Amino acid sequence: MNVSGYKDALLRKRAEILSEGSAKPLQTTMDNNTRQGDLADQASGTNEVHIQLKLKQTDAKILQAIEEALYRIEKGTFGECRDCGEEIAPPRLNAIPWTRVCISCKEKQSA
Ligand SMILES: [Zn+2]
Numbered sequence: 001m002n003v004s005g006y007k008d009a010l011l012r013k014r015a016e017i018l019s020e021g022s023a024k025p026l027q028t029t030m031d032n033n034t035r036q037g038d039l040a041d042q043a044s045g046t047n048e049v050h051i052q053l054k055l056k057q058t059d060a061k062i063l064q065a066i067e068e069a070l071y072r073i074e075k076g077t078f079g080e081c082r083d084c085g086e087e088i089a090p091p092r093l094n095a096i097p098w099t100r101v102c103i104s105c106k107e108k109q110s111a
Pocket of ligand 1: 081082083084085086101102103104105106
């Protein structure tokens with residue numbers, strides 16, 4: 001996927017979250033880690049209310065991350081890891097276009 005493809009994916013995802021109506025962007029800082037990739041793991045074993053709550057929180061975080069990713073597209077730095085500056089692997093960007101860090105930095109964060 002090229003950058004405009006990622007931009008389309010980001011805009012679609014943003015519209016999808018916003019159309020659900022209840023998610024509002026939270027105050028988040030650049031230091032917050034993206035954890036949406038872990039959602040499936042976190043959700044398993046919790047009850048439905050917890051899952052709903054987590055989804056709402058996650059939506060807000062994703063929205064924030066999408067805004068940042070769109071900004072990086074404008075600046076021409078999209079696809080660079082925020083932490084190490086290396087390029088993020090395309091399969092990871094395809095799966096999570098709003099991700100801020102490469103897989104090895106992500107693994108360091110969750111370790
Ligand atoms: Zn990295």
